[in-house]
Amino acid sequence: MHHACAAELRAILGADGLVEDRSRRTAYECDGLAFERRLPDLVLLPRDTPEAAACMRVLRRHGVPVVPRGAGTGLTGGATPVAGGVVIGTARMRRVLELNVTDRFARVESGLVNADLTRACAPHGLFYAPDPSSQRACTIGGNVANNAGGPHCFRYGNTTRHVLGLVVVTHDGEVLDLSEPDLDPLGYDLVGLLVGSEGMFGLVTEVTLRLTPSPQRVETLLAIFPSLDAACDAVSDVIAQRLEPSALEILDKLTIEAVEASVFAAGYPASAEAVLLIEVEGSDVEVEVNANEIEAILAGRGALELRRAQTEAERARLWAARKGAYGAMGRVAPDLYVTDVVVPRTKLRDLVHRTTEICRERGLKIANVFHAGDGNLHPNISYDRRDADELARVLDAGTRIMEVCIAAGGTLSGEHGIGLEKQQQMRLYFSPEDLAAMELPRHVFDPEGRMNPGKTLPIRACMETRTKPLDEVTR
Amino acid sequence: MTAALEALGEVTELRGAVRSGAALPLVAPRDEDALVELVRRARGDGKRVLPVGNGTSLSFTNLATDADLAVTTRAISGIVAHEPDDGTITALAGTPLRELRAKALAGGHHLSPELPASCDATLGGAVAAGRSGVDRLRFGPMRNQLLGTRALLADGTITKSGGRLVKNVTGFDLHRLYCGSHGSLCILLEASLRLYPAPEAVRHLVLDARDVREALRLAHEVRATQLAPWILAIDADGPDRPAHLHLELAGREAVVEHELSTLPAAWRAAQIARDDAAREEHAHYADGEGDARRAAIVRVASRPSRIDEVWARCAALLGAGSPLHFVRVQPALAMLELRLDPNEPQRVADLVRDLRSGLRDLGSRVAVGGDARLRRLTNCFDEVGPSLAWMRALRDRFDPHGLFASGRGAGGL
Numbered sequence: 083m084h085h086a087c088a089a090e091l092r093a094i095l096g097a098d099g100l101v102e103d104r105s106r107r108t109a110y111e112c113d114g115l116a117f118e119r120r121l122p123d124l125v126l127l128p129r130d131t132p133e134a135a136a137c138m139r140v141l142r143r144h145g146v147p148v149v150p151r152g153a154g155t156g157l158t159g160g161a162t163p164v165a166g167g168v169v170i171g172t173a174r175m176r177r178v179l180e181l182n183v184t185d186r187f188a189r190v191e192s193g194l195v196n197a198d199l200t201r202a203c204a205p206h207g208l209f210y211a212p213d214p215s216s217q218r219a220c221t222i223g224g225n226v227a228n229n230a231g232g233p234h235c236f237r238y239g240n241t242t243r244h245v246l247g248l249v250v251v252t253h254d255g256e257v258l259d260l261s262e263p264d265l266d267p268l269g270y271d272l273v274g275l276l277v278g279s280e281g282m283f284g285l286v287t288e289v290t291l292r293l294t295p296s297p298q299r300v301e302t303l304l305a306i307f308p309s310l311d312a313a314c315d316a317v318s319d320v321i322a323q324r325l326e327p328s329a330l331e332i333l334d335k336l337t338i339e340a341v342e343a344s345v346f347a348a349g350y351p352a353s354a355e356a357v358l359l360i361e362v363e364g365s366d367v368e369v370e371v372n373a374n375e376i377e378a379i380l381a382g383r384g385a386l387e388l389r390r391a392q393t394e395a396e397r398a399r400l401w402a403a404r405k406g407a408y409g410a411m412g413r414v415a416p417d418l419y420v421t422d423v424v425v426p427r428t429k430l431r432d433l434v435h436r437t438t439e440i441c442r443e444r445g446l447k448i449a450n451v452f453h454a455g456d457g458n459l460h461p462n463i464s465y466d467r468r469d470a471d472e473l474a475r476v477l478d479a480g481t482r483i484m485e486v487c488i489a490a491g492g493t494l495s496g497e498h499g500i501g502l503e504k505q506q507q508m509r510l511y512f513s514p515e516d517l518a519a520m521e522l523p524r525h526v527f528d529p530e531g532r533m534n535p536g537k538t539l540p541i542r543a544c545m546e547t548r549t550k551p552l553d554e555v556t557r
Numbered sequence: 558m559t560a561a562l563e564a565l566g567e568v569t570e571l572r573g574a575v576r577s578g579a580a581l582p583l584v585a586p587r588d589e590d591a592l593v594e595l596v597r598r599a600r601g602d603g604k605r606v607l608p609v610g611n612g613t614s615l616s617f618t619n620l621a622t623d624a625d626l627a628v629t630t631r632a633i634s635g636i637v638a639h640e641p642d643d644g645t646i647t648a649l650a651g652t653p654l655r656e657l658r659a660k661a662l663a664g665g666h667h668l669s670p671e672l673p674a675s676c677d678a679t680l681g682g683a684v685a686a687g688r689s690g691v692d693r694l695r696f697g698p699m700r701n702q703l704l705g706t707r708a709l710l711a712d713g714t715i716t717k718s719g720g721r722l723v724k725n726v727t728g729f730d731l732h733r734l735y736c737g738s739h740g741s742l743c744i745l746l747e748a749s750l751r752l753y754p755a756p757e758a759v760r761h762l763v764l765d766a767r768d769v770r771e772a773l774r775l776a777h778e779v780r781a782t783q784l785a786p787w788i789l790a791i792d793a794d795g796p797d798r799p800a801h802l803h804l805e806l807a808g809r810e811a812v813v814e815h816e817l818s819t820l821p822a823a824w825r826a827a828q829i830a831r832d833d834a835a836r837e838e839h840a841h842y843a844d845g846e847g848d849a850r851r852a853a854i855v856r857v858a859s860r861p862s863r864i865d866e867v868w869a870r871c872a873a874l875l876g877a878g879s880p881l882h883f884v885r886v887q888p889a890l891a892m893l894e895l896r897l898d899p900n901e902p903q904r905v906a907d908l909v910r911d912l913r914s915g916l917r918d919l920g921s922r923v924a925v926g927g928d929a930r931l932r933r934l935t936n937c938f939d940e941v942g943p944s945l946a947w948m949r950a951l952r953d954r955f956d957p958h959g960l961f962a963s964g965r966g967a968g969g970l
Contacts, residue, residue: 184862185891229726240724242733243701260944264922265858265892266687266698267737269941269967270948274700274733278726298783322642324665324754365783367815368808424722428642456724457643496724504727511727512717519716520729526950538728 087144091126091168094136099174101125110151110169115159116417117467118502122149122169129174130191131249131257131287138285139255141168147532148253150281152193152224155216157420158501160228160280165535170285172223178202179288186293187246187263192223192286199291208293211238214497215405223286229278231497233404234361236455237328238294240497242277247290250276250283253528263290275523280499281534283527297363300328301373302391302400305358305380306351310334310438310450313356314431316383317454320360320376321427327376329361330455337407337449337462340414346406348399354386358454359404407451408462414447415464419476421483425492427457433490437461437483444475458496459487485510500538508540561598562626565591571627573929574607576620576964581607585632589715589746595628596744597713600960607962608740610650610682616850617686617926618739619937622964630681630744636660637747638721645704647721647749650681657750666752669696673844681745687737691843694889695787695807699736702750706732708743711956721749734951739966742955756807760817761788761838764802764827769793769872769886772800773865776888778821779804780861788842791886795879796872803842805835845885852882853897853905853927857912861891863919868893870919874911880904899927906934913939938967945970 092100101107102124111119123146128134141148147167154161163169172193180189183206190199196217199210213232214220220230226248231240238244246263260273267273276283307313313332320330333341338350338357350357358380362372377388391397403410411418425433434450441448441463452460461483465476484494484507494504494511508517520539527533562568562584571583586592599606607624609615611631634651641664648657654672657680661668670690672678678688684706689698696702705719708731718731735743766772772791779789788805804820804827806813817829830838848854859867868886871893875881880898887893897905905927912923922939925931941948945968952963952970963969 182860182862185860229730231724231726235724239701240726242730243697258944258947262920263860265890266689268922268939269945269970270738270742270951271687271700271733271736272944272947274730274736277733278730295783318642321644326754365812365815365819368812371809371811424724426640426643426722428640453724457722458724491721493720493722493725494727496722497726499726500728508728511720515714516716516718516728518714519710519718519731522954523729523731523734523951526947526954 090140091137094133099127113154113161114157115503118159118162120163122163123166124168126168126170127174134285134287135251135255135257138251142254147535149534150285152221153219155220157498158503160499160501160537187290188293189290190222192289194222196220203293207296209296211294212241212244222289226277226286226289227281228499233329233331233453236330244292245277246292248273248276248286249288251285251287253533261288261290280538282524298365299369300363301369302397303360304389305385306354306387307356308386310356311431312384313358314434316380318430319379325372325376327360327362331359331404332452332454333357334450337451340410341403341407343413344410346403346410348403411464415466417465417467419463421461421480422495422498423459423484423487423492424496425457425487425490429490436486440482441479444479446475446479506540565595566632574615574621575624576622581624581627583627583629585629587632589633605962606960608744610679611677613676613678614686614688618965620932621962624962631679644752645721645749648680649747650745652680654678654680654683661752662755665755667755668752669702670699673846674840675844680748684736684745684748685740691846692787700733703732703736704749704751706735706745707747708735708745710743711960723751741952741961741966741970758810758813759807759832759835760813761830761835762804762827766800766802768797769800769868772802773888775802775823780889784816789889793884795881853899853931855895856924857893857921859891859919859921864888864891867919867921870915874915902931902934905931909935941968
């Protein structure tokens with residue numbers, strides 16, 4: 083990076099706001115997609131929107147690519163600086179700017195950790211509904227970039243349904259203030275367009291979020307199944323019966339074994355082929371009515387055992403085990419490739435079966451832990467990235483899983499986004515015309531192609547930034 | 558020209574849609590191919606096209622600044638996919654929402670947005686208008702129900718955004734951009750919506766109050782509970798007239814009965830309609846939704862914490878002898894709707910001007926709908942602000958040659 087540019091940025095941010103040292107910059111060379119890495123030229127850590135805007139103006143003048151980054155917990159390479167340039171981290175922007183209890187919204191800086199928002203509003207009987215597994219680390223800004231989900235999005239919907247407003251620093255350093263929580267957008271729904279745009283339309287610095295009243299009662303059910311198929315069928319039945327739990331999660335045998343051998347152990351029986359974790363919430367009567375009907379369905383599908391968490395501590399343990407499953411998989415192999423696809427909920431059993439076969443055919447270890455209620459599969463493949471052959475098989479399996487799911491009426495991502503990982507596979511789901519239409523807003527918000535270049539949209543020969551497709555990385 | 562248009566579909570006339578007052582030829586292409594051909598010819602001839610559904614939301618938009626012909630997708634109709642066990646429905650743009658709603662109900666689902674039974678809105682028109690229903694309190698706005706679209710762009714290409722699944726973050730959400738864009742970016746061809754379980758039991762309660770102010774106090778008590786009603790709204794004929802507070806609870810039988818028992822004490826005096834009777838009350842309530850073809854409608858949106866103050870200022874501005882016929886306040890949504898005499902457009906326009914200036918410090922938005930006379934006198938929307946430049950840039954990028962008529966949306970979009 084040009085010394086003059088770095089000096090201008092240093093003048094804005096101070097020495098603490100710049101990461102120049104090479105060894106410290108390595109922490110920013112990738113996100114959760116660990117096999118694609120590139121060292122950023124510089125990492126910027128602005129303290130607020132004006133500082134971020136000032137930096138963006140300098141970067142524009144010098145033509146430097148910009149990669150926005152939250153906590154780096156993303157799983158698709160969305161925060162990897164494949165084209166070099168700077169990473170702008172939001173780690174120093176973590177304030178809750180406004181908590182409006184009466185109108186049930188919060189205005190926060192984008193670096194706020196997801197779980198910290200619920201912690202801040204819980205004393206007022208409110209919570210923030212989207213709850214990714216990484217919620218103790220991931221940031222609201224990252225959630226916005228990926229339109230993140232989580233187990234309870236089955237009832238409450240992904241991030242986009244909870245974002246009421248944004249403040250965005252655009253490619254040229256303009257501050258676009260869309261933070262007022264209006265009932266309906268006045269003019270075009272820019273907020274709706276910006277959520278899920280993976281940092282390619284600007285740097286989100288502030289977010290206005292809808293808060294949800296905490297339920298009067300929550301009941302957590304655990305059903306133990308003799309087969310993964312039976313657990314999937316039970317979920318399809320619950321959906322078909324129009325029942326409305328708040329979460330429906332499946333963990334398979336390998337996941338259970340990994341979790342039970344880890345610090346997240348919650349008493350899932352190691353003999354089970356699959357467990358179904360269900361949450362029901364509402365008034366006492368609502369919880370009882372729904373839980374009883376769901377339990378009848380589970381029993382009808384051959385559940386070996388049904389449990390209800392007896393205490394808040396037990397409930398917390400069951401969920402910590404579910405959300406810690408990815409971490410626990412570290413016991414199986416050094417690396418984990420978390421696939422994220424969505425399938426019609428009527429085809430859950432067949433597609434879980436098929437994705438498992440795809441991995442087994444390639445000699446790969448697969449564990450399933452997923453948002454069954456949404457049809458959002460996460461076939462997790464354990465591997466060692468130092469083994470080039472194994473990595474190639476992992477990527478091949480990932481592509482095949484996407485192909486199979488799309489052929490069955492599914493889609494590429496339910497909550498992780500596209501990033502680098504699925505960029506080329508976008509062609510499986512979208513036509514060239516569809517992709518060309520997505521270029522239209524991109525050219526408006528980023529005419530120079532500097533905002534998180536090389537992500538989401540498949541690379542075409544004429545485009546300004548080139549990255550290698552992932553399958554070439556391994557060669 | 559008419560003969561050429563008739564070869565593509567039925568041609569009628571659309572009045573009251575453009576500023577000049579001219580009647581436009583309204584073409585209903587018989588299928589997607591005919592629509593594509595129509596757009597191709599219009600582009601080649603340098604004609605400007607005004608897309609409409611069945612025109613039920615036109616009265617809530619500004620008069621277009623210029624258009625040579627209008628095109629409706631109402632003949633491009635039909636349910637493409639209904640997956641009751643997956644809770645989704647996909648239909649062509651011209652499909653009446655009423656038909657979709659019946660189909661969803663037959664599968665045990667509720668379709669949102671719920672528009673009045675008498676409303677002829679098409680799916681495409683409702684999406685393009687970003688139209689929400691009387692069930693908004695429970696299910697949110699139209700944009701929350703929209704899973705994906707197929708759309709015809711100005712360059713003649715047909716493109717997909719989103720999909721048909723309840724969870725999907727693949728690609729940019731262009732369908733969110735199209736929702737509420739009033740046909741200024743594309744012509745919608747198809748849309749997919751998520752469905753919700755149809756309620757097993759319904760209770761519709763009406764509680765009488767001295768006036769809107771007292772009804773607001775009672776409504777705030779309900780909002781402070783754990784209840785998630787389908788409807789919480791106040792109807793009245795004027796600021797100092799008796800008010801009726803509507804509360805609708807719906808869901809599982811046992812749950813709804815329990816919820817009734819938890820209502821604040823004042824509700825012991827309420828009239829309670831159950832199930833079939835409640836559904837009748839519901840239909841009556843829904844049919845009362847403001848129709849800007851029959852009245853001048855002013856809608857004020859604010860925040861729940863400010864609704865009392867908003868109402869107080871509205872009441873003061875209305876004053877004695879105002880052209881107000883009816884008011885509906887939805888406190889939990891912070892939305893207020895005034896229905897006014899359509900034959901006094903100048904007084905309504907003056908009121909809109911006064912409301913916009915008098916409520917500005919409360920961050921309120923004031924929208925207005927009515928006949929062409931009224932819409933010539935006032936802008937249907939508030940001013941957009943600095944983000945308008947980005948919206949215009951988007952519009953220019955999607956439609957660089959100005960094929961789609963402009964001026965209907967906020968900011969002249």
